[in-house]
Amino acid sequence: MLSVRNIVKQYASHRALDEVSLEVPEGKIFGLLGPNGAGKTSLIRIITQITGPDSGEVFFNGQRLNANHIAQIGYLPEERGLYKKMEIGEQVLYLAKLKGLSTPEATKRIKYWFEKLEMQDWWNKKVEDLSKGMQQKVQFVATVLHQPELIILDEPFSGFDPVNADIIKNEILELNKKGATFIFSTHRMESVEELCDHIALIHHSKKILDGSVGDIKSTYRSNTYWVEYEGQYNLNQGDPIFAVLDTQQLGNTTRIKIQLRPGQTANQVLIALLPHVSIQRLDEVIPTMNDIFIDKVKNVN
Amino acid sequence: MSTNKTLLIIEREYMSRVKKKSFIVMTLLGPVIIALFYGLIIYFSIQGVTGTSNKIAVVNDNKTITERLKSTKNTQYEYVSKPIEDMKKSVKTSGYDYILYIPEFPLDKPEGIQLLGEKQAGLSLSGKVSDHIEEMIRNQKLKESGLKQTDLDNLKSSVDISTKKINETGADEDSSAGASTIIAYVAGILMFMFIMLYGIQVMRGVIEEKTSRIIEVMISSVKPFQLMLGKIVGIALVGLTQFVLWIVLTFAISTAVVKIFVSDKDMKQTTMVQNDGSSVSTPAAAQDNPIGDIQKSMANLNVGKIVVVFLFFFIGGYLFYSALYAAIGSAVDNETETQQFMMPVMMPLFLGYALSLSVVTNDPYGSIAFWLSMIPFTSPIAMMVRLPYGVPDWQLALSMFILVAGFIVTVWVASKIYRVGILMYGKKTNFKEMVKWFTYKN
Numbered sequence: 001m002l003s004v005r006n007i008v009k010q011y012a013s014h015r016a017l018d019e020v021s022l023e024v025p026e027g028k029i030f031g032l033l034g035p036n037g038a039g040k041t042s043l044i045r046i047i048t049q050i051t052g053p054d055s056g057e058v059f060f061n062g063q064r065l066n067a068n069h070i071a072q073i074g075y076l077p078e079e080r081g082l083y084k085k086m087e088i089g090e091q092v093l094y095l096a097k098l099k100g101l102s103t104p105e106a107t108k109r110i111k112y113w114f115e116k117l118e119m120q121d122w123w124n125k126k127v128e129d130l131s132k133g134m135q136q137k138v139q140f141v142a143t144v145l146h147q148p149e150l151i152i153l154d155e156p157f158s159g160f161d162p163v164n165a166d167i168i169k170n171e172i173l174e175l176n177k178k179g180a181t182f183i184f185s186t187h188r189m190e191s192v193e194e195l196c197d198h199i200a201l202i203h204h205s206k207k208i209l210d211g212s213v214g215d216i217k218s219t220y221r222s223n224t225y226w227v228e229y230e231g232q233y234n235l236n237q238g239d240p241i242f243a244v245l246d247t248q249q250l251g252n253t254t255r256i257k258i259q260l261r262p263g264q265t266a267n268q269v270l271i272a273l274l275p276h277v278s279i280q281r282l283d284e285v286i287p288t289m290n291d292i293f294i295d296k297v298k299n300v301n
Numbered sequence: 302m303s304t305n306k307t308l309l310i311i312e313r314e315y316m317s318r319v320k321k322k323s324f325i326v327m328t329l330l331g332p333v334i335i336a337l338f339y340g341l342i343i344y345f346s347i348q349g350v351t352g353t354s355n356k357i358a359v360v361n362d363n364k365t366i367t368e369r370l371k372s373t374k375n376t377q378y379e380y381v382s383k384p385i386e387d388m389k390k391s392v393k394t395s396g397y398d399y400i401l402y403i404p405e406f407p408l409d410k411p412e413g414i415q416l417l418g419e420k421q422a423g424l425s426l427s428g429k430v431s432d433h434i435e436e437m438i439r440n441q442k443l444k445e446s447g448l449k450q451t452d453l454d455n456l457k458s459s460v461d462i463s464t465k466k467i468n469e470t471g472a473d474e475d476s477s478a479g480a481s482t483i484i485a486y487v488a489g490i491l492m493f494m495f496i497m498l499y500g501i502q503v504m505r506g507v508i509e510e511k512t513s514r515i516i517e518v519m520i521s522s523v524k525p526f527q528l529m530l531g532k533i534v535g536i537a538l539v540g541l542t543q544f545v546l547w548i549v550l551t552f553a554i555s556t557a558v559v560k561i562f563v564s565d566k567d568m569k570q571t572t573m574v575q576n577d578g579s580s581v582s583t584p585a586a587a588q589d590n591p592i593g594d595i596q597k598s599m600a601n602l603n604v605g606k607i608v609v610v611f612l613f614f615f616i617g618g619y620l621f622y623s624a625l626y627a628a629i630g631s632a633v634d635n636e637t638e639t640q641q642f643m644m645p646v647m648m649p650l651f652l653g654y655a656l657s658l659s660v661v662t663n664d665p666y667g668s669i670a671f672w673l674s675m676i677p678f679t680s681p682i683a684m685m686v687r688l689p690y691g692v693p694d695w696q697l698a699l700s701m702f703i704l705v706a707g708f709i710v711t712v713w714v715a716s717k718i719y720r721v722g723i724l725m726y727g728k729k730t731n732f733k734e735m736v737k738w739f740t741y742k743n
Contacts, residue, residue, distance in 0.1 A: 012737055048521040050724065075521040079726060081514030086317060097309055098522040142518070 001026040001181055002047065002150060007056035009042050016042035017053070018205040024150075024183060024198070029176055031196035031213075032185040033293060038202045040185045041078065044152055047183070048075045060150070071100045074148035078155040078185075080139050082127045089114075089123035092142050099146040106145065113141045117167065133164045140168055144175060151175065152183045157191055169195065189290040199289070203297055213289070220292050223260040224285040227269065228253055231277030241268050253280065307527045307534075314506065314535025319542060328543055332550035336557075355426060357416075358397040360385045363405050368441045370401075370433050376426070378433075392419060401430065408442055481689040482662055488611060488685040493654045496618050496681060499540040503623040504639065506532050507630030507723070516723045525720035530712075533623050537616060544615070610688055613701060618681025620708040622650065624715035631722030632730040641731075653679030657686040665690035675700050677707030714739065 002024040009017040017039045024030045034040050045051045047058060049070060058065040060072070082091055089110065096106035114120050117137055127135060136159060144151060153172075157165045172195065176182060184196060192199060193213065200210035209216065224245065230252050235244050241264050246257035254277075258269065266282065273279060287295075318324055358381045359370060370378040378401070381388065388400050399418035406412050416422045416430055440453055507529075510516045519528055629642040653673060661670040665687050673683035674692070680700050684692070721738035722730070 045724070050517070050520045070522060073521070075518070077514075077517035077521070079514045079517055081512075081516075081518070083317070083515055084509070084513055085321075094309065094313055095518065095522065098306055098519070139518070 001061050002183075003059040003062075004043070004047070005057045005059070007043065007046060007053045007058070009039075009046065009051070010054050015205050017046075019056070020202065020205075020207045021056075022200050022207065022210065024181060026181055027176070027179055028197040029172070029182040029184055029195050031192040031199035032183055032202065033187065033189065033192060033199055033289070034202035035187055035297065039205045040202055041154065043202070044075070044077075044154060044183070044185060048073055048152060071146060072149045074143040074146065074151040076139055076143040076151075076153045076156060078158070080136075082135060082138060084127050086127065087123070088119075088125050088127065088130070088138055091127070092138060092145065095142045096145045101146055109145050109147075110141070113145065117141065117171075132159055133161050136160055137164065137168070140171070144171075144180075148180070150181050150183065152185070154185045155188075156184070156186075157188070189288065189293050192289050201293065201296055203300055208300055209292075209296055216292065217286055217289075220287045220295075222285070222287070223264075225258055225260070225266060225269070226255065226281065226283045226285060227258060227273070227279070228255045228281040229273060229277035229279050230254070233273060233276045239272075241272055257285070306523045307531045310523065310528060310531025311535040311538070314532050315538050315542075318502070318536065318539045324539070324543070328546050329550070331543075331547050332554050335547070335551050336554035355398045356396065357399045357401050357430070358388060358395065359401045359403065360388055361403045363403045365405075365408055366403070366437065366441050368437045368444065370437055373429075373433075376429055376433070389417065392417070399426075403434070408438060408445075411438060481665075484607065484689040485662055485665075485686040486658060488607065488688065489654065489657050489682050492611070492615060492618065492682045492685045493650065495540055495544065495615055496622050496650065499536050499619055500622040500626040502536050502539075503533055504626035504630035505636070506536065507627050507719070508633065508636055508639075511631070511633075511723060511726075512635055520723065525723060526716045529624075529627050529716055529719050533620065533627060533712075536623070537619055540615070540619065541612070544612075607688055610697070611685060614681040614684055614704065617677075617701070617704040617708055621677050621681075621704065621711050622646070624708065624711040628715035628718040628722065628735070631719040632725075632735055634726060638730075649678035650682075653682045657683045661686045671696070675703055677704045680704055 002022075004020060004022040004024075007017050007020045008015070020039070020043060022030075022043075032040050032043065042051075046053050047065070049065065049067070060069045063069075082088075086094075092110050093103065093106050096110065097103065101109070111120075114122065119134070119137060119141075122130070122134070122138070127138075130138070140156075143153070151172075156168065156172075160168065172182060182195075184192070186192060196213055198210070198212050199216065201208050225242075231254075233254075235247065235256065237244065240261065242258040242260050244256055244258055248255040260266070260269070266284070270279065270282070354375050354377060356377050356379065359378050360381060360383070362385070369380065372378050379397070385400070385402050388395065392400060398420075399416055399422055402413075402415040402417065404413040404415075411434070414431075414434065416427055422430070443453060444450075510519065510528075523531075625646050629639055629646065632642065633639050656669070656673055656679070660667070661673060661683055664670060670683065670687055673679045674687050674696070680703065684697070684700050688697075717739050718735050722735070
């Protein structure tokens, strides 16, 4: 639904985005990953039309991005806040009206969300009376209130306590089920694996990796397994089926990390082992996004 | 849709400020303070006119003086025949405020006159008394030279200069340098205060949005220019609201205060004096009461025109400066960092203020006054100061035109800096940086 094509953004001596292209599929949760300062926020600011690119184009549902799309995008920035002296209800209403909602419609939806997230009695409170977590709930409601097709969340869980983070995560999944597309910008990889269908990795202003999480992970599979067994097996480096990377002895249990030789399968390993030992566990070592991220970033450097 | 959003922003900026306690307190307290001042000034000037009256016992040991001291409103002389030593002893109980002792002396060498009292007589009282004695001695001498009382009365004449301005049609208008100066001062100070106060509010508002980090949320819904304009216009409306409320409340309260401070008798007296003042035939009254004089020429000044021009220059000057303040606010992270940028923006305003109240009031038609009232940095104040003295229409129109052009330029420049500045965090900004922002493409 969102297509970013060859975006370049130049700030004086620093190039924030260098020929970045992305495709965000409809109805998916898209992770925009990268270390701090990689250019994620610059890209988001272009998508939200806060700034314009020096060159390149963005298409929203096939249309060139324009001012009419503002109402269809919800954006929760990393640097987010609320007016300190304003009452919560009034404030969310104001933000909703700026997105083009009418007063009665916005009021109705705010009531719905406040009830859903158990914040009914916050309406007349001032921001300064709320904790940081409470404020973030308010900000989340303000972001999704106008039922945008595309919701962009920049580091949404930073500062959330685990309970509220879980509540928000569930709301994100529910909205996603109802058809909203998400862009999720973060440098914290563990949140990505649970939520994202697709990711793009940005580093030093360039996109260095993108695709579906499943695809990326499978390309980064290294045919490495953890095997745990009891008994004796003669591990030698010349084994034709696998190479041993690591051995650990835990009481009677032996734990080994192996890498299959080309053309071999996990079944071959079991066939070789079974006559000698009793197998307790066999796990494929799947790289985490964090590993891939670090690996990719290191390679680039 | 986009004007709609600007309206929403204006509404919020306006409502959130008007509902603040500080606004309500200032709006109510401002006129009370102004009215109190006004009331006190009137009170004291009436006191000056009626004065505190002193009862003075005159002990005249001088055989050559047959003329008597004439009592005036504030000094009542009573001749007593007791010796001075007795009077000194009974000063507490006698009911007199002072004892005036006139010893024996030759008329051309009056020496040894004493004004005695429990309290030492003030400078103005002793001055008055010595004037009275001088007049008495002069009369004594004139009589001795053979003049009659009627001749003496004929010699007396009071002089009051009335300053008049000739208008375009050639008719002369009553005016008073005093009245023009007062109005010029008040208008100049008000203009300076309003531009400062509300300009800085714009800056604070921008900084608040930056420090509270709401700015990015806002900017994803509205254009930076809309946000800046909405803020500037919203706060301008707050200023106008306060201004109008102040005028209305000041009139209401000062009427009440004057009634409380000034008794009915005094009121009658001042109105009487004022009425006298408006007719040229009794210069003595006008001399006694400068307020009557000033009020008279205030009536001749075109108050309606002054108010309208004030509003125009307030809006123009405010827009001119507030845009600059908005740009400064966008470039910094917190208020303490504003200092280096505030200086260059404040200087012309202060300069305009200081020069207007000194040079322009002294020489309202001079070339310095002219240029100050043309340059948009100083024109709102300088023009307001010049206006009560009379400004040719073409100059007024030209100054207005330059101011409008000026604020269009500052708003344009400020918006270019603002849209970059509001998204910059944690970076120390300097002027070079700001110039760079100015050239960024959007």
